[in-house]
Amino acid sequence: MKRLLLAASALCLTAAQAQTIPDEVREEAEALLEAGMEDSVGYETVKQLTTRVGARLGGSEAEERAREWAEGYLEELGFSNVRTETFTMPYWERSYEYAAIETPFPQELEITALGGSIGTGRGGVSGEVVRFESLDDLIEAPMDGSLRGKIVFVDEGMTRTQDGSGYGVAVRKRSGAANEGAKRGAAAALIRSVGTDRHRFPHTGAMRYADEDAKIPAAALSFPDAEQLARAMELGPVTVSLDIGVKTKREVTSGNVIAEIKGQTDEIVVIGGHLDSWDLGTGAIDDGAGVGITTGAAKLILDHVSETGEKPLRTIRLVYWGAEEVGLLGARAYAEAHRDELPLHAMAAESDFGAREIWQMDTRFGEDKLPLRQQMIRVLARAGVALGNNQASGGPDVSPLAAAGVPVVTLRQNGWDYFDLHHTADDTLDKIDEDELAQNVAVYAAFTWMAANTPGGFRAQAQPQASE
Amino acid sequence: MKRLLLAASALCLTAAQAQTIPDEVREEAEALLEAGMEDSVGYETVKQLTTRVGARLGGSEAEERAREWAEGYLEELGFSNVRTETFTMPYWERSYEYAAIETPFPQELEITALGGSIGTGRGGVSGEVVRFESLDDLIEAPMDGSLRGKIVFVDEGMTRTQDGSGYGVAVRKRSGAANEGAKRGAAAALIRSVGTDRHRFPHTGAMRYADEDAKIPAAALSFPDAEQLARAMELGPVTVSLDIGVKTKREVTSGNVIAEIKGQTDEIVVIGGHLDSWDLGTGAIDDGAGVGITTGAAKLILDHVSETGEKPLRTIRLVYWGAEEVGLLGARAYAEAHRDELPLHAMAAESDFGAREIWQMDTRFGEDKLPLRQQMIRVLARAGVALGNNQASGGPDVSPLAAAGVPVVTLRQNGWDYFDLHHTADDTLDKIDEDELAQNVAVYAAFTWMAANTPGGFRAQAQPQASE
Ligand SMILES: [Zn+2]
Ligand SMILES: [Zn+2]
Ligand SMILES: [Zn+2]
Ligand SMILES: [Zn+2]
Numbered sequence: 001m002k003r004l005l006l007a008a009s010a011l012c013l014t015a016a017q018a019q020t021i022p023d024e025v026r027e028e029a030e031a032l033l034e035a036g037m038e039d040s041v042g043y044e045t046v047k048q049l050t051t052r053v054g055a056r057l058g059g060s061e062a063e064e065r066a067r068e069w070a071e072g073y074l075e076e077l078g079f080s081n082v083r084t085e086t087f088t089m090p091y092w093e094r095s096y097e098y099a100a101i102e103t104p105f106p107q108e109l110e111i112t113a114l115g116g117s118i119g120t121g122r123g124g125v126s127g128e129v130v131r132f133e134s135l136d137d138l139i140e141a142p143m144d145g146s147l148r149g150k151i152v153f154v155d156e157g158m159t160r161t162q163d164g165s166g167y168g169v170a171v172r173k174r175s176g177a178a179n180e181g182a183k184r185g186a187a188a189a190l191i192r193s194v195g196t197d198r199h200r201f202p203h204t205g206a207m208r209y210a211d212e213d214a215k216i217p218a219a220a221l222s223f224p225d226a227e228q229l230a231r232a233m234e235l236g237p238v239t240v241s242l243d244i245g246v247k248t249k250r251e252v253t254s255g256n257v258i259a260e261i262k263g264q265t266d267e268i269v270v271i272g273g274h275l276d277s278w279d280l281g282t283g284a285i286d287d288g289a290g291v292g293i294t295t296g297a298a299k300l301i302l303d304h305v306s307e308t309g310e311k312p313l314r315t316i317r318l319v320y321w322g323a324e325e326v327g328l329l330g331a332r333a334y335a336e337a338h339r340d341e342l343p344l345h346a347m348a349a350e351s352d353f354g355a356r357e358i359w360q361m362d363t364r365f366g367e368d369k370l371p372l373r374q375q376m377i378r379v380l381a382r383a384g385v386a387l388g389n390n391q392a393s394g395g396p397d398v399s400p401l402a403a404a405g406v407p408v409v410t411l412r413q414n415g416w417d418y419f420d421l422h423h424t425a426d427d428t429l430d431k432i433d434e435d436e437l438a439q440n441v442a443v444y445a446a447f448t449w450m451a452a453n454t455p456g457g458f459r460a461q462a463q464p465q466a467s468e
Numbered sequence: 469m470k471r472l473l474l475a476a477s478a479l480c481l482t483a484a485q486a487q488t489i490p491d492e493v494r495e496e497a498e499a500l501l502e503a504g505m506e507d508s509v510g511y512e513t514v515k516q517l518t519t520r521v522g523a524r525l526g527g528s529e530a531e532e533r534a535r536e537w538a539e540g541y542l543e544e545l546g547f548s549n550v551r552t553e554t555f556t557m558p559y560w561e562r563s564y565e566y567a568a569i570e571t572p573f574p575q576e577l578e579i580t581a582l583g584g585s586i587g588t589g590r591g592g593v594s595g596e597v598v599r600f601e602s603l604d605d606l607i608e609a610p611m612d613g614s615l616r617g618k619i620v621f622v623d624e625g626m627t628r629t630q631d632g633s634g635y636g637v638a639v640r641k642r643s644g645a646a647n648e649g650a651k652r653g654a655a656a657a658l659i660r661s662v663g664t665d666r667h668r669f670p671h672t673g674a675m676r677y678a679d680e681d682a683k684i685p686a687a688a689l690s691f692p693d694a695e696q697l698a699r700a701m702e703l704g705p706v707t708v709s710l711d712i713g714v715k716t717k718r719e720v721t722s723g724n725v726i727a728e729i730k731g732q733t734d735e736i737v738v739i740g741g742h743l744d745s746w747d748l749g750t751g752a753i754d755d756g757a758g759v760g761i762t763t764g765a766a767k768l769i770l771d772h773v774s775e776t777g778e779k780p781l782r783t784i785r786l787v788y789w790g791a792e793e794v795g796l797l798g799a800r801a802y803a804e805a806h807r808d809e810l811p812l813h814a815m816a817a818e819s820d821f822g823a824r825e826i827w828q829m830d831t832r833f834g835e836d837k838l839p840l841r842q843q844m845i846r847v848l849a850r851a852g853v854a855l856g857n858n859q860a861s862g863g864p865d866v867s868p869l870a871a872a873g874v875p876v877v878t879l880r881q882n883g884w885d886y887f888d889l890h891h892t893a894d895d896t897l898d899k900i901d902e903d904e905l906a907q908n909v910a911v912y913a914a915f916t917w918m919a920a921n922t923p924g925g926f927r928a929q930a931q932p933q934a935s936e
Contacts, residue, residue: 051699054575062575107522107530107750110893199667200749200894224896228750231519231897281668282575282696425578426668428692429699 019368021375025453029379029446032300036442037383041077042296043434046288046355048073049275050429055283058276058323058330059091059252066275070257070320077299078306079259079318086255087333089323092116094279095245097219099190102126102239105232111190111219112202112280113244114174115326118215120188124243125217127151127187131233135173138180148185151240152177155226160196163360164353164415170194171205178218179210188242189218192226197420200224204278204423206326217244254322256330261302263315268341269452270317270348270406271297271444274324274397281427285418289432289440290351290395291320296437297444304449312452314346321350321397325423328396335400345406347451347458350395351440354421355432356414358385358443362392364408366460376450383443388412407458409451411443487836489843493921497847497914500768504910505851509545510764511902514756514823516541517743518897523751526744526791526798527559527720534743538725538788545767546774547727547786554723555801557791560584562747563713565687567658570594570707573700579658579687580670580748581712582642583794586683588656592711593685595619595655599701603641606648616653619708620645623694628664631828632821632883638662639673646686647678656710657686660694665888668692672746672891674794685712722790724798729770731783736809737920738785738816738874739765739912742792742865749895753886757900757908758819758863759788764905765912772917780920782814789818789865793891796864803868813874815919815926818863819908822889823900824882826911829853830860832876834928844918851911856880875926877919879911 021029052069056062067084074082092115099109113119127150132138134156141147154177159166177189193203202222209215219242221229232238257275273290277283298318305311322330335342361380363373370390377387393399394408402408421427451458489497520537524530535552542550560583567577581587595618600606602624609615622645627634645657661671670690677683687710689697700706725743741758745751766786773779790798803810829848831841838858845855861867862876870876889895919926 047699051696051703052573054573054696105520105522198898200669200892200896201667224750224894224898227898228519228522228896231515235519282692424668426692428668428696430666430692430695 019371019456021372021450021454025450026375026379028304029449030382032304032449033379033383033442033446035300036297036445037438039296039300039438039441041299042292042437042441043432045295046284046292046432047429049288049291050282050284055279055281056275056277057093057279058326059089059254060093063254063276063322067255067257070275074257074259078302080262081258081260084255084257085334085337086253087329088251089254089329091249091252092326093247095247098243099219100241101229101232102241104236109225109229110200110202110222112204113246114207114218114220115204116207117218117244117246119246120217120242120244124241125187126239126241129153129229129233129238129240131155131230135176135180138177141184143184145185147181149187151188151190152181152186153190153229155192155230157192158194158196158419160416162414162416163412164418167419174205175207178207178216182211182214182216186216188216191220193220193222195223195419195422195424198223199426201424201426204280217242219244254329256322256334257320259318261298261305261312261316263312263452265314267314267344267346267457268317269314269346269448270319270398270401271448272319272321272397273351274330275320276323276325278325278423280423280425282429283427284429284432285354285421285427286423287352289355289437293351293437293440293444294318296441297448300441300445301449313455314452316448316452324397328399331397331400335404342401342404342406345401347409348394348398348401348406349409349411350397351411351444352395353413353415354418355437355440357436357439358383358411358413360386360388360412362388362410362412363390364392364394364402365390365458366407368460369458372454372458376447379446379450380443383439385443405459409447411447413440487839487924489840489918489922493918494843494847496772497917498850500772500917501847501851501910501914503768504765504913505906507764507768507906507909509767510760510905510909511900513763514752514760514900515897517756517759518750518752523747523749524743524745525561525747526794527557527722528561531722531744531790535723535725538743542725542727546770548730549726549728552723552725553802553805554721555797556719557722557797559717559720560794561715563715566711567687568709569697569700570709572704577693577697578668578670578690580672581714582675582686582688583672584675585686585712585714587714588685588710588712592709593655594707594709597621597697597701597706597708599623599698603644603648606645609652611652613653615649617655619656619658620649620654621658621697623660623698625660626662626664626887628884630882630884631880632886635887642673643675646675646684650679650682650684654684656684659688661688661690663691663887663890663892666691667894669892669894672748685710687712722797724790724802725788727786729766729773729780729784731780731920733782734812735782735814735925736785736812737782737814737916738787738866738869739916740787740789740865741819742798743788744791744793746793746891748891748893750897751895752897752900753822753889753895754891755820757823757905761819761905761908761912762786764909765916768909768913769917780917781923782920784916784920792865799865799868803872810869810872810874813869815877816862816866816869816874817877817879818865819879819912820863821881821883822886823905823908825904825907826851826853826879826881828856828880830856830878830880831858832860832862832870833858833926834875836928837926840922840926844915847914847918848911851907853911873927877915879915881908
């Protein structure tokens with residue numbers, strides 16, 4: 001009996017060894033975690049990007065300047081294979097936007113056109129406003145022509161949560177208001193901004209037309225203006241005028257900026273953030289922070305590698321994704337350009353949720369690699385990170401990789417106030433806490449090191465190793 | 469000995485009686501205080517004003533609509549002698565404003581022209597920025613031509629305090645930056661907004677040229693933009709371009725809206741707030757709140773008077789001051805128009821510091837009327853109001869009355885976050901807490917009732933009554 005147990009435990013040990021982060025790797029990860037807590041490269045990176053470039057809409061000349069800055073900066077930090085992989089894309093930008101209550105209480109309203117919206121045409125549009133408490137209410141509205149020529153106003157709120165889970169529901173109206181309005185003959189669509197603040201900042205963000213032949217202009221009101229419009233409507237019918245101008249180009253160039261720490265094998269671990277931002281703020285929390293966090297982490301690893309002279313098992317590839325906001329265009333271009341290389345992608349993670357502390361690690365590992373989660377969290381728990389589920393998305397720009405079977409991790413940040421600032425003019429550097437950002441750098445550095453040095457990786461094994 | 473003491477105390481009693489709020493008046497004030505805590509008229513007033521009119525710059529067509537609304541509203545509430553006393557004034561409004569870093573990091577900056585600033589002229593101005601940590605640093609700068617053609621940037625902060633005492637120092641730069649810059653040949657002046665927030669809202673406010681022949685355009689940067697400009701300057705010389713357009717008219721009409729509760733005598737107690745606001749927000753905390761608070765208080769008193777059929781000793785005059793922001797123009801017009809009546813003004817107080825709770829009562833009473841302060845505070849303490857000094861200003865619009873010897877009271881509100889919103893687009897109704905506003909109504913109602921019904925009033929007696 002004792003002999004049997006010993007044999008069984010030896011078997012288990014063998015199975016476990018195939019799913020083990022070597023002690024040495026864990027210890028190095030712990031050292032990186034500790035060093036990361038004192039990091040200043042991460043914050044310096046966001047500072048430089050947001051100061052030297054500022055707002056950088058996908059496909060814009062400013063985004064191009066961001067790429068130029070990034071290449072020089074990453075070279076200077078000492079990374080290998082620094083390059084930009086360009087791609088082409090359609091371009092949209094706002095020219096002007098104006099809204100006002102026309103009757104009965106004439107006054108301006110703070111709006112911003114949603115990304116991708118058509119303009120109103122010269123002279124604008126005006127119409128009576130019809131308010132819906134939620135997108136679902138609009139969806140349930142009859143197609144009887146009662147909205148013809150009207151301006152639909154979807155006045156749906158958003159729930160504030162730590163994990164940002166309120167966003168998924170709230171963001172539906174960003175495209176839905178215009179598409180459902182257009183189906184019913186409306187002349188334009190207004191939404192209460194997708195956001196959780198109470199400030200006079202409208203939140204922009206991408207919308208997409210469901211029907212090329214039924215496009216109406218779409219804009220977001222700031223919270224106070226949505227309340228103001230609703231209040232005015234309580235007193236009787238309200239007419240609003242909108243005047244929105246946009247410019248589009250069929251094709252411009254954007255790109256992903258890439259830098260590497262070469263590994264011993266052809267396998268790749270991808271981390272990064274997106275380089276583009278919306279046009280209203282300077283894109284500090286979205287996503288200068290992600291760029292800074294992953295750069296700080298990669299630089300810590302680079303310094304470690306330089307000191308020890310020992311390469312990681314896998315290449316660590318830092319990607320500054322281009323044109324994320326306007327439709328994950330950099331992510332798609334990357335997945336396409338690197339299609340043949342995707343099987344070599346051992347892990348991917350994007351930081352794109354601000355700069356507050358990481359509190360949970362979600363993963364998407366092969367079922368037989370789940371024990372690696374516990375082993376990783378033993379290290380990351382030192383920075384306050386708990387273990388989450390195994391249904392991670394990995395972040396928007398690595399979602400095409402996840403879809404292609406690449407294991408991903410989402411290092412979840414506290415998003416309590418992320419949607420206060422998200423896609424507004426108020427997304428600026430001063431909103432970032434250096435210490436909180438350093439915690440992110442620390443966690444990313446430790447995670448990335450373990451991801452790059454765990455033998456066997458994180459995919460489900462195609463063939464059970466035991467049968468060899 | 470005992471007899472002597474009794475005589476002395478009888479004497480004291482006589483002296484005290486001349487400075488006593490009658491018990492009945494105090495009890496009525498207490499009832500008003502209690503009723504005020506449940507008030508909804510105050511909030512409803514701000515709501516109507518900010519919704520039906522919105523922003524209402526002094527001298528504008530919107531301010532005229534505010535007066536029209538106010539007259540109808542005050543009539544409807546049942547006040548007597550509702551009327552507008554008009555006056556004429558010069559007019560200024562912004563047409564457009566634009567600022568950007570030109571070199572080396574081209575990007576837009578959020579600014580707002582300061583009230584009264586000249587425009588830049590077509591094509592704007594651009595120049596290298598010279599930063600001063602404080603206005604005093606600029607004042608100490610030599611007059612050696614080194615600022616010729618430059619843009620001076622006064623990057624002075626403001627201290628957050630409960631009583632708003634940080635404002636006095638910080639606001640000096642609003643005129644000072646342009647005036648001191650102009651003396652040294654500067655082409656334009658930028659200031660860090662006079663405010664305590666960290667949001668991307670520039671704060672406007674009036675500035676005044678010291679020298680008619682040395683005017684340069686003056687604008688305020690939001691906090692994040694001031695930080696951004698300072699950060700850019702740490703990396704080397706920075707050129708900024710400004711393009712500001714303004715419109716002025718030599719003479720427009722504004723007015724003070726007045727309503728009354730008639731008293732038994734010719735004496736008058738004045739309370740009110742200013743009806744105008746800056747053009748960026750809807751003027752909820754500045755000064756819709758003051759209009760609402762004093763209207764709620766006056767309406768409580770009106771209802772009390774209607775129920776009892778007993779008029780107050782003095783007429784209670786509710787004044788919605790016009791064109792305060794642009795230079796106390798309504799206040800000056802009132803003092804001028806009512807010059808002969810000023811000796812009959814027994815008390816004046818303006819609410820113009822937001823809608824947060826009142827925590828202290830400052831007064832300016834005759835030296836021999838100081839005991840009335842304690843008697844008033846016995847009532848107001850029930851709402852959490854402490855006794856302050858006897859150097860009150862009474863509020864901006866009653867300062868000409870105070871200067872003419874009218875006793876005044878300042879019911880000090882918690883201004884901790886007042887300068888977060890002050891003179892920004894973010895000054896909107898949602899920032900007001902109904903319960904806190906009701907506390908103000910309660911305190912104003914109780915105070916006003918005591919002010920209107922205390923025999924002998926609050927001025928120093930010209931002749932000691934004892935000598936009669
Ligand atoms: Zn993002
Ligand atoms: Zn975004
Ligand atoms: Zn005011
Ligand atoms: Zn003001």
